[in-house]
Every structure is written in C-alpha cells, then in structure tokens.
Amino acid sequence: MKFFKGFAEEFKRNRALFAMAAPAFILVLVMQYFPMTGLVLAFKNYRYDMGVFGSPWNGLANFRYLFASGTGWLITRNTILYNLLNLITSQLLAVLIAIFITEINNMIFKKVTQSIILLPYFISWVVVGVFVYNLFNFETGMMNGVLKAMGMDPVNMYGIPGAWPVIICLFNAWKWTGYNSVIYIAAITGVDGEIYEAASIDGATIFQRILYITLPSIRPTLVTMILLQVGRILRGDFEMFYQIVGNNGQLFNATDVIDTYVFRSLITNPDIGMTAAATFYQSVLCFVIIMVVNAVVKRIDEDYALF
Amino acid sequence: MSMRKKILATLLAMTMAIGMLAGCGGGSSSGSSDAPASSDSGSADAGSTDGAADTSKEVNLVMYVISDRPAGQDVVDENLNKLLKEKLNCTLTINWIGWAEYANKYPLLFSSGEEFDIAYCATWLNFANLARRGAFKSLDELLPTYAPDNYALQSQTALQQATIDGHIYAVPTLLPTYITYGSIYRGDLAKEAGMTDTIDTWEEVEQFGDWIKANHPEMEVIDEYSSGPELSLVWERMAGNYEIDSGNRYIFYDPSEEEPKVFAIYDDPTIGDFYEMCYRFGEKGFWSKSALSDTDSSKTQNGKAAIRFHNVDTWSGYTVLHPEWDFQYGVMTSEIAHLPYTQDCMVISNTSKNPERAMMFWNLLTTDQEVYDALYYGVLGTTYELNEEGQFTILDTDLYSTSAMWAARTFDLNRNQAGVPESYDTMRAEWEEQIQDGVGIEKYTGFVLDTTNITTEIANCQNVRQQYGWPLELGYTDPVAGLEEYKQKLQEAGIEKVLEECQKQLDAYRTSLG
Amino acid sequence: MAKEKEIVAPRKIKLSTSSKVFYVICYTIVTLMTIVCLVPFILLVSGSFTAENWIRFHGYGLIPGEFSLEAYKIIFKTPERIIRAYGVSIMITLIGVAIGLLLTALTAYVISRKDFKYRNALSFFFYFTTLFNGGMVSTYIYYIQYLHLKDSYLALILPMVFNVFYLLIMRTFVNNIPVALIESAKLDGAGEWRIFFTIILPLLQSGLATIGLFLALGYWNDWYNAMLYMNTEAKYPLQYMLYSIQQQAQALARIASQAGISVQDLPSSSLKMAMAVVATGPIVILYPFVQKYFVAGITIGSVKG
DSSP states (O other): OOHHHHHHHHHHTTTHHHHHHEEEEEEEHHIGGGGGGGGGGGGGGOOTTTTTSSOBBBBBBGGGGHHGGHHHHHHHHEEEHHHHHHHHHHHHHHHHHHHHEEEEEOHHHHHHHHHHHTTHSSSOHHOOOHHHHHOTTTTTOOHHHHHHHTOOEEEEEEGTHHHHHHHHHHHHHHHHHOOOOOHHHHHHHHOOHHHHHHHHHTTTOOHHHHIIHHHHHHHHHHHHHHHHTTTTTTTHHHHHHHHHHOOGGGGGGOOHHHHHHHHHHHSSSHHHHHHHHHHHHHHHHHHHHHHHHHHHHHHGGGSSSSS | OOHHHHHHHHHHHHHHHHHHHHHHHHHHHHHHHHHHHHHHHHHHHHHHHHTTOOOSOOOOEEEESSSOTTTHHHHHHHHHHHHHHHHHHHHEEEEOOOOTTHHHHHHHHHHSSOOOEEEEEEEEHHHHHHHHHTBBBOOHHHHHHHHHHHHOOHHHHHHHHEEETTTEEEEESSSEEEEOOEEEEEHHHHHTTOOOSSOOOOHHHHHHHHHHHHOOOTTTEEOOOOTTOHHHHHHHHHOOOSSTTTTTTTTTEEEEESSHHHHHHHGOTHHHHHHHHHHHHTTSSSSTTTGGGGGOOOTTTSSSSEEEEOOOHHHHHHHHHHHGGGGEEEEEOOSSEOGGGSEEEEEBBBOOSHHHHHHHHHHTTOOHHHHHHHHOOOOOOOEEETTTTTTTEEEETTOOOOOSGGOOOOOOOOOTTTTOHHHHHHHHHHHHOOOOSGGGGGGGGGOOOOOGGGGHHHHHHHHHHIIHHHHHHHTSSSSSHHHHHHHHHHHTHHHHHHHHHHHHHHHHHHHOOO | OOOGGGOOOOOOOOOOHHHHHHHHHHHHHHHHHHHHHHHHHHHHHHHHOOHHHHHHHHOOOOOOOOOOOHHHHHTTHHHHHHHHHHHHHHHHHHHHHHHHHHHHHHHHHHHOOOTTTTTTHHHHHHHHHHHHHOHHHHHHHHHHHOOTTTTTTTHHHHHHOOHHHHHHHHHHHHHTHHHHHHHHHHHOOOOHIIIIIIIHHEEEEEEHHHHHHHHHHHHHHHHHHHHHHOOOOOGGOHHHHHHHHHHHHHHHHHHHHHTTTTOOOHHHHHHHHHHHHHHHHHHHHHHHHHHHHHHHHHHHHHHOO
C-alpha cells in the first residue's frame, strides 16, 4: 500500500520522466522479460510436443554433467581468470591509446591511426582463427619459418598449453582495444576545452594535465566499463576460444571455458535442457558477483554504481 | 490529461502483454493435447476409408530439407508441382534450412509450432532423440495405410531402426549405404611407389607413408583435421569390433560373439599396439602436429594429403573430380554391413494437417521414377542430362543441384553420377552378396542406443574422448602414459555406468530378436 | 562551430624535455599499435586475392602469391543479391541507429536524474536482462508465435535496438552535464521534454556519436537474428548473405560424401577473407566521415555561449 502511495506521488511529480522511460521499459519487458519464462527449461526434460510449460520437471538433473568429475570448478575458474585478464588488458590498453591519441597534435596522423585501430573489430574470429593457425602451425607456420631461418629449433605451440592464455589474451586485446578506445576518446573530448587551456596557462606539464584532468574525466566511464565486464565474468566469448583453440585437446585444461565445455559435451547429443542449465548457472553466478561488487562500489561512491 | 491517457495506454499494453504471456503457456499446452488427438483422428479416418486414398481436396504440402536453395530451383518446383497436381492433386512447397543455420534451426523447427508436413531427418540430426522427445507424428498406422508400396519395400531392420519407444517415427531410406571405412588414396602415387596391391593394411599404409615422406615432402600422408581422427574406429573395425553408437566411438562390441560383451576402448588388449603405432606415425610426420586446429577438410581432394580414411561415397566423389589422380579405395572393415537406414529418413511433423497426403506423396515419390527424377534431378534437358548408361550429369551446377531430400533415394530409382568408376557398382554388388540378414554385424544394425538414463555420463565421456583420446590417437601424447590417463579420465566421467547401460540394452535387443 | 576548440596541446608554450619524451613514447606506441592492427588486415585483403591452393601449400603473404579472383567471383556470381543485401543492411542500420539512439538517450537521461525516485530500480530492471535471458528456444518460439517476427524486418531491428551496455555508457555521458543547467532551465519554465531536446541532446553529441557508432557496427555485423528469423533471401542483410554463401560453399563438400556426388573445389580460406573485405569495405570508407565527431568533439563550453 505504502509503495503504491509513494509510486503515485512520484508519478505525479515526474510523469514526464516516466513517459520518457516508458518506450524502453515496454520494449525490454516484451522482448526480454517475457521470453525469460524459458529459464524453467533448465529444470525440465524438454519435450517438443509439450512445449516449454508442459514438459515434465526433472529437478537438477540437467546440471549434473557440469559438475561431474570435477570439471565444473576448472572451467568456472578458467572463465573467471580469462575474463579478468582480458578485462584488465583490453581496458588498460584502450585507456592508454585513447589518452595518447587525444594528445596527438598532427590531425592527419590522429585520424588515420584512429581509423586503423578499429580495423581488428571487423576481422571475425573465424578469420583470426585461420591466421592463428597459419602463425603457429608446426610444419608450415610463420613463427617456425622465422625460427628456422634464424637457425633455431621449431617450437610446437600446440603442445604448450601454458602459452595459450597469453596468446588468447593478446588477440582479445588486439581485437577490442580500438573499439573500447572510442568510448574513452569520446569521454575525453567531452571535457571542456577551456579547462585544458586554463591548465596550460597555469603552466601545468603534460603529465599533470593527464593526471589531473584527463584521467578524472574518464574515471566514471572506466568504472562503468569495468562493472559491465564484471557482470559478464562467467560468460566466455565462445567464438574466440573455439576459433583460436579449435579441437586441440592438449590445450583444454588451459583454455576451456564454460561455453566451450558445454558446446563440446553436447555436440553429439544436443540437449535443450542441459544447455539451459549451463546458461542458468552462469547467470546465477554473474548475478551474485555483480550484486556484491555493485554494493561495494555503491558504498564507496554511489554515482559509480550500476544501479 | 493527455499524460494520463498515455499511462493508461501503457498499463493496458502491459496487461495485454502479460495476458499474452499467460496465453503462451496455455497455448502451448493445449497445442500439445491437440496434436496427438489429431493424429488419432487421422488414423481413425484411415481405418474407415480403409486406405482408399481420398485426393479430392487439393492440398499444399510443406517439406523441409537441409541445404541451400539452388538458384534455379523454380524450374524444378514448377515441373514437379505440375506432375504432383496431376497424380495426387497436391503441390509441394520445399523450405530450405541452410547449412549456415541448420544446427540451430532444425531442432527449433519442431518447437515453434509451425505447421508443416514433411522433414528430412537423419541420425546425424539426432533422429532418435527428437523422436523420443515427441517431435514427430507416429507412423504406425500412416505408413502401412497410405504408403503401402514403400512399406512393402522396407526391411525389418530398417523399420526397427525407425522405431523408438515402440512407435515408428520415420520412413527410412530405401537406398542401402554401408559400414565401410577404408583408405582413399592416390593411385597414381601408389603406382610410382611400386605398390600395386590395394593399400588396406596398416603395414601398407606405413610403407606408402614412408615413401610419400621421402618423395613428396610437401604433402601430408594422412589427412587429419580439426574434426578429429577416426583411426581407432578403423583399427577396431578391422579387428571385427563395432562401435555401439555413432556418437560414442569409444565403446565397442564384437557382433560375431554369441552374447556380445561391450567394452571400453582401453580394454581392447591390442589398443596399446595401436597407440604405439599412432605415436610412430606421428613422429614420422604422417600428419601435422597442429592437425586438430586445421580446419581444411579437403586436403586429400586437393592434393595436399595422400590418404584419407573415409567412406566409399567420398571416394567416388573424389574420383569424379580428379580422375587423373586415380583415387583408389581399400576397404578396412572386417565385415560389411548396412549403415542404419535412418542415416537418411523422412519424418512427419507433429503439426502436420495433412499427414495422409504427405504419406501418399512419399509413397509415390519412392516408387515412381518420373516423380523421383522430377524431385531429385529436375527437368531432363534443362537441369540434368542422362548418358547411355542412365547416369546423370547436372547441367549447370551454378543453378541446379540434386535434391537435398536424400531420404527419398531408393536402390531402384537412384542414378549414379556420370564418371563414377565401375568398381563402385561392382563393389556394392559384392557387399550386398556378402551381407546376410540377421547375421554378424548386420544383426545389430537395428540397435538404437537410448541415452536417456546416461546423458550426463555420455556428455562427459564425449568430452574426455576429445580431450584425451584424440591427442593420443594422433601421437601427441605418450602412448603408454596417455592411455593410462585416458582410461582414468573415462572412468571418472562415468564410463562404467555407460557400459552397464549399453550392455543391458544390447542384451535386451538380442533377446527381442529371439 | 567549435573547430578551434579542439583539444590540442597549446603550442604557444615551448615543449619541455619531459613533454618531448612523452611525445616520443606516445607516437611510438600509437604507431606500433597501428601497425599491429593494419598488418592482419593487409594479410586479409591479400589472402582474398590469392589462389586457394597457393594458400593451402604456402600460407598467407602481404601480397598475393598467386593472384586469383575466384573468391570474389563466387560472392558476386549473382551481383544483384549482394547489392540488395547491402540495401537491407543500410536500411536496418539507419533505422536501428535512429530509434536506438533516441531510446538510449531518453532512458539514460531518466536514470541519471537524481531526483527520480526509481532510477536505481529502473537501472536494475534493465541490467537484469544482461544476466538472465530465456535462452534461444523460448525466445525463438515467443518471437515467432506471439510477436510474429518471422521473416519480418522488425526481427532484425528490435532485438538489438536497446542495449543495456550502451544505456549505462550513455549514462556516464549524461552525468557529465552539470545539473545546474537543468535547474536553471526549469526555473525558466521549460518542461522536461523541452529540456531534453534542447539542452541535453545537443550536449550529448560525443556520447551519441559513440553509441551511434556501436549501434551501427552491431547492426552492420549482425547475422544471428537474420539466421534465426529470416526466410526470404531477398530480405537477408549483407553479413548473413555472405555467411550463407560461404556455408553453401563448404556444405557442398558435405553433400558430396552424403550423396555420392562430386563437387568442384571451392576456395574456403580465400572466400572467408573476401567476405570480410566485402563486408568491411564500405565501413572503412565511410568511417572518416563520421570520425569528426570523435576527433573534434563538441565541448560543453562552446554550446553554453
């Protein structure tokens, strides 16, 4: 009752804001929330003739394959570690590149570089996978070609699992740095130019300018980006892992994330319920993690929290 | 005022939307109760009319196949529909699920409630799983009643394969295919190497491989790529052991035994030798150390590799493409049997409104050369031509193609492609002679593993096979230690339970045969 | 209007040594990054013009080892369908970006208003969809059966028109706008809608440009929705058209062993590369025109005056 009263009051006061948010609200409700009923599939033995709701329940049976023989923990850990690593490298690089690019005076150089660093975004993981194979292929790969030309022994990268987290991380950073830097460049250019002028008249050095003006100006964006990434820390970029690693069993202990494991487990016997179970597991863990992180951020500075 | 209206409208929209959601639940469940009812009434009708085909009402049948629509398909459709209108008072709309989307879309087809009649299905599309989960109409009545000629041609084995949980859910193909893995290899190079005998033993493979390594170092000896090696399958089949299920190629049994015992691959006493051999092959560089990341599946076809282990149809295809390379085929399977007939099959959707006519169409298609040609090859003189032996050539492969409804092929109606070597037919004739119904492996081709109780374990074992079995098979890991690890991981994954279940089902199958 | 307000290091002051060091590092790193991003793209373009068997035996090079147009011949075998697919993609992208930007900006403005009681609840409502979704099966059934999106262009536009990530990034841009501006406008008697369209939107230009770019890239690259919902080839957007051409080429080999017929060798690697070139080309050419919004940026100060 109290809620409704409060709602009515708030509605009266801010009805324009309600109206502004209404289209997106309805869109998300209809397009995203209604199909969410499909979440029950994780707990059902799906039957085509009975549909989502009519299918019989089967408890937690769909989840069992994830945790049998201890793989659940390994792939969960891998997924989180990869995401953390990728989060740090790609965001750091993006910030760095954004700062550098905005500091560049030569307009042509600035424009050209800014365009070029966006190119990797367009190269699909399938093509990246082709390049990776051509780079590291033991017999005819470019890397071993160079090594042999220098009189060194060829290296079998596909036999060294430890190297792959680095390789994957590098390619991820390569693909996303340009894209992410667009956001930071936009954030920096949003800063009042007068502030920079004032700073330089006051005799601030370039480092001081970056430290006291540029960095603070992108901090809210950076925090938001990090939080957004943390919120999907249990998801893997399936295409990236699958195209780069392929079916190389030797590398799986170092490269398997939840999505690749699920894909492989179900490739011969696809199962809608088991797929839903994996997604549900990821969602719940993400949910818990982001709730905790968001609460912590909120305590520090409410403005930076996601919600 | 206006704002209040807007809000009202919004709220209304929301209630409607929620109502729709509720309707969604109701709709799908009522739909499910509808489906069996309509199929019942269908069979009741069948009983009353006693199969007397009523074609007075014109219907349009919708058929789904998996392939991309050829650019010139309109000509084929027009011609076929004219024929069908005449013979069966119906038309056929072919819907295509492209290769880009079939993995996602095919199962969805049966969930979405879309009304259609016929679909291509296959073991590799998980026929048994879909049938078990209620995707198809039962054909127990429909098949004998409305497709009697087709039914008469079906073997007991084929019908058994199409039967899931006691009901027939598919019309299997009438074109037998064979369990015949073997070596497809470059005949021209073998001649150069002085190997005139067919290469169909591991010693010969190794000898040929050594020669290739020495004389054509730019080539790979054995074609291996990212979809995984199948050497262990060849090894087992040469020894007379067969896999329990095409999805689980780490569990075998020997069908020649009185009461076959299933066993895991690591319990084959010869498997140690096999992995030793693989390791040796790997060390010799018969395949790339990076094979599992190589996505190129046409290395043999393009002259990059010398041997590929695959089936006889792949071989005949290669031969047509590169007659100058003189591709040879060495069978490396101890006993030949038919592949499951559900390898290609036809199913009727649960949502079909005209299952009777669909079956009548199918009956016609699989017994009438004219209709078959019109569907499968198109229009004579426009899309295809025939040579004196009745072999076909597609005239413009940019525009036309043979049909993707492979399940429609029958032994009598199907034509060979011009250029297929004679030995293809003689080989098949030989095999047909060897195969005895109900004897040896042929006895077990009707067996379909029901994985319902072991989905978790199967998923895990499947994973282990890829992670530990494949590298071992390609000699990437130490043959002794690797085998130990493979065994241990399979056991952790629950293979004992899988074995037990397989044994139980296999025994039950055997007793059911009497 | 703000050309002269670009953020450039004022040149009036002589560069100190530390600044010089900074610029050396700055230019070096940016140049390196540029090379790293450019080389694979050159390999890609060159690969698309290389004969398939050359790639099979020798790999990729910065210039084609054996020049071949085979891959492009396959893509442009029926040029009309590629041109039409370009048309579909352009239409989808334009409509999607326009609607998407408006929705995102409106909503971002609302959830950034500190005097709006439910802003956190609303943010959470939106954010929640990034954590949980109904999965492909139920989404597909629902879209087809209840929203009737099958083969409709709406199926290509609606699922991507509102993205929570973009919303929250946009919010950081809105947050940069001083609250005082809104307050003073209110005192002047301006309504919420007027404030939004005349004050907020113009100040959001760099945010709008960023999110607009992301939306456009998203729409341009999307093939998944087309794969699920589109049946008519004439309605395929470019990426899906290319993808299906490539899959067809690959599938022919599969059909061959399935049906015992032969197929011509199709260039799979160079085809992948050519696809990327065909899809990316227009964007790479267009990007410099959009870019001015990022390079110059419209600063708050300039609008204030």
